[in-house]
Amino acid sequence: MFDRLNFPQPWLSLVLFSTWQFLSDGISGASVVMGLVLAWVIPQITHGFWPERPAFVKVWRMPMFVLVVLWDILVASFEVAILILNPRQPKPVFVNYPLQLEHPLAISLLASTISLTPGTVSADVSDDNKTLLIHALDAESEQEVIDAIHKRYEKPLMEMFR
Amino acid sequence: MSPITEYIVSALLIVGGAFTLVGAIGLARLPDFFTRLHGPTKATTVGVGAIMLSSVIYFSSHGFGISEILITVFLFMTAPVSANMLAKAAMHMGVKSMKGTQGNPWEQ
Numbered sequence A: 001m002f003d004r005l006n007f008p009q010p011w012l013s014l015v016l017f018s019t020w021q022f023l024s025d026g027i028s029g030a031s032v033v034m035g036l037v038l039a040w041v042i043p044q045i046t047h048g049f050w051p052e053r054p055a056f057v058k059v060w061r062m063p064m065f066v067l068v069v070l071w072d073i074l075v076a077s078f079e080v081a082i083l084i085l086n087p088r089q090p091k092p093v094f095v096n097y098p099l100q101l102e103h104p105l106a107i108s109l110l111a112s113t114i115s116l117t118p119g120t121v122s123a124d125v126s127d128d129n130k131t132l133l134i135h136a137l138d139a140e141s142e143q144e145v146i147d148a149i150h151k152r153y154e155k156p157l158m159e160m161f162r
Numbered sequence B: 001m002s003p004i005t006e007y008i009v010s011a012l013l014i015v016g017g018a019f020t021l022v023g024a025i026g027l028a029r030l031p032d033f034f035t036r037l038h039g040p041t042k043a044t045t046v047g048v049g050a051i052m053l054s055s056v057i058y059f060s061s062h063g064f065g066i067s068e069i070l071i072t073v074f075l076f077m078t079a080p081v082s083a084n085m086l087a088k089a090a091m092h093m094g095v096k097s098m099k100g101t102q103g104n105p106w107e108q
Helices: A010-023 A029-049 A059-085 A104-116 A142-160 B003-029 B038-058 B066-093
Strands: A093-098 A120-125 A131-136
Touching: A010 A029, A010 B066, A059 A104, A059 A142, A059 B003, A059 B038, A093 A142, A104 A120, A104 A131, A104 A142, A104 B066, A120 B066, A131 A142, B003 B038, B038 B066
Parallel strands: none
Antiparallel strands: A093 A131, A120 A131
């Protein structure tokens, strides 16, 4: 019984605990107790879903990556808005994106980034984690989308998860 | 609240509302399921982002708006997942993509 009273993922527990403190109305005894309970229960329940932790992540590269992504979201939102209001039909493309990233966490980060930036949605990952299916709303060719994603998002992620 | 912050808050609200509206128009106007997927998932990112930012500025006299930032973070974390699940479900059901689409969805 007591050997389960540990925190298998200390960082996740810490994030959960502090998030709960921010969500509740000021820090009180109740919020601390509830935060501790959540910080213990959620990692236990989601234990099986977490990929193995990568050996080394260059966390300091993260802020730059987030800034690039936020900027791209802003720019691409305008492009998609113009496209929606434009009477011409969009030219959608299904892209088979060859993944060079190997770590599952890195792949899911890339897939989320692709979905968040307007104009592209990641639809599926192949079972061997080698290909990502992307639906692009309006593109000239498959290669154009692959090159853009590789240059802007996959390269920085590869640097981070090396 | 100074007039300048009032202008900033109103501008952000208008921008946020405009993007949300465009997202809704996209949902109605785009031709097939996969292109419609882009409208609502994308309008939220900038639309909600702008509305949240205006809320942070409006309530800045009551301390920094951590909860607004948390809402934005939660939204950014869940939107890609729901879009992904919708796309997977559509491919599983064999939803047809519009004429002129290059490439094919995968067989499930």
